[in-house]
Amino acid sequence: xxxIDNASSTKGKILIIDDExxxxxxxRIHLESANYNVIEAVDGEEGVNMMKSGSxxxxxxxxxxxxxxxxxxxxxxxxxxKQNAPSIPIVVVTGYPDSDLAVSLLKKGVKDYxxxxxxxxxxxEKVAEVLAAPQDFDYV
Numbered sequence: 001x002x003x004i005d006n007a008s009s010t011k012g013k014i015l016i017i018d019d020e021x022x023x024x025x026x027x028r029i030h031l032e033s034a035n036y037n038v039i040e041a042v043d044g045e046e047g048v049n050m051m052k053s054g055s056x057x058x059x060x061x062x063x064x065x066x067x068x069x070x071x072x073x074x075x076x077x078x079x080x081x082k083q084n085a086p087s088i089p090i091v092v093v094t095g096y097p098d099s100d101l102a103v104s105l106l107k108k109g110v111k112d113y114x115x116x117x118x119x120x121x122x123x124x125e126k127v128a129e130v131l132a133a134p135q136d137f138d139y140v
Contacts, residue, residue, distance in 0.1 A: 013037045013059060014127065017047035017077060018066040018093070023116065027064060027093070030120045031127065044072030048080050060088055061131050062111075067094040067101070075105075082109055089130045093118060 014036050018024050028038045041047035067074035078090055092105055095116040102113035111130045
């Protein structure tokens with residue numbers, strides 16, 4: 001399946017959870033340039049609520065999530081999402097490098113821990129890699 005074909009499928013839908021509008025905009029522009037459909041949440045609470053509502057549950061190919069956010073932070077959001085939608089891969093994008101946190105999140109099943117700013121080519125490569133990988137339906 002090509003990147004263009006991904007746009008019309010579930011795998012081509014990406015939820016971005018980040019409290020910084022500029023970061024969401026840059027990520028959205030990069031992803032849309034590769035024909036991905038983007039859904040945005042302004043913080044962890046909104047991202048979790050989107051998934052709770054069922055309107056996006058299992059219709060999202062992957063989630064890109066920040067860590068430091070108001071209300072529900074990224075760690076809390078990831079814990080909820082991994083428990084309630086374990087087959088949806090998550091990539092962390094944060095402005096705060098923390099190797100201990102990165103290891104902890106990778107052990108929880110996060111697919112990558114990327115530090116901002118992220119180059120467009122690296123972002124698109126990682127997204128394509130994550131979406132091409134088989135989903136972990138049995139993750140608990």
